[in-house]
Amino acid sequence: MKQRIALLALGSLFVIQFGCQSDEEIKRQKYITEGILIYQNNCANCHQKKGEGLAALYPPLAGSDYLQHKEQVICLIRNGLQGPITVNGKSYNRPMPAQPQLSDLEVAELTTYIYNEWGRENTLTDVKKVTAVLEACKK
Template sequence: MVVDRIEVYLDGGESPIAVLKEPPYRLKLDTRTLPDGEHVLRVQTHYRGGGMEIREIPFTVNNYPDVLVLGLDEKSEVSGEVELRLAVGEPDLPVERVGVSAWAYVAALVVVLGGIWSYFALSPATEKIIAEVAPPPAQEAQAHGGGQGAVPAGVDPALMEKGKAVYEANCAACHQANGQGLPGAFPPLAGNPNLQDVGHVISVTKNGLQGPITVNGQTYNGVMPGFPQLSDEEVKAVATYIRNSWGNAFGPVE
């Protein structure tokens, strides 16, 4: 499924604190602006064509757990009247916080950001993270037009260009721009012998695929959504493109 936007809410608020529309999907959450205690981050993923997924991530803010005593250092020698200041929860106070190391704050931030990352990495919204992964230069050169040579004989170059546009809009987030897919998650299209069957390619494009499939000795067991919204011409174009890119040369789609 293709992501339309991601809305991030905090503590049951009606308005999102962030709306992410383009990858990489990132935000910074400054916990110093939040009161200590329990909080909930809600991530709503909206998909193109309808559908929404919600995940809530509870977390605890504990920036200032100790009272800061100002005016009296540990083991200091004093005499007479000493004026002390007791401070709690003052973010701009230019003093070292007592009892809490800087690593504790880093760990708290890692917990929050790690929760957001695990949502995208382990849920059906995996593509939001995959979209951030740039292919190595060696693989990038394998993309269509990257030194592969001329379009195979009998294949319409204009149809290839149209298919490339359809692929980039609907397929590249999972199968990658270079057709390499993602090991263990999304099968490669480059060098995929299953693409030789035109009927199989068209059926999977229109109706999707569920269940195990083996490509070059590796088994993938996921769910690929269909794209019934594509016209017959668009299906033909994208099928032509994937069958004749990245070193593939299976010929035209009749």
């Protein structure tokens, strides 16, 4: 009897451990893992490893109030950005190069990573959403 109860308890533990990891959660974690690598290879040069930015040249991503505009962020990752902008009350005005080599999926992984790491979010930015936003910012 005791053994049965122990087995039952063990069984429910497994369900709790693995049953609660929804597909969405697993996908979010995958996106973040990929996003870190894409960030290190394509963005950290300028925005720095911890997203702190570089002096008056490159704006920070960590704690950036610009991240409130997620659709603009998705567009600028692919298309770059020119002209003056303000981030956390400081002005920046240097061109950010476009990143046409990044696929829609890579932009989605990067966006998910940035917002989970620095945007105080724990959500997934799905590639479907990113494709729709990228279509819209072409216009």
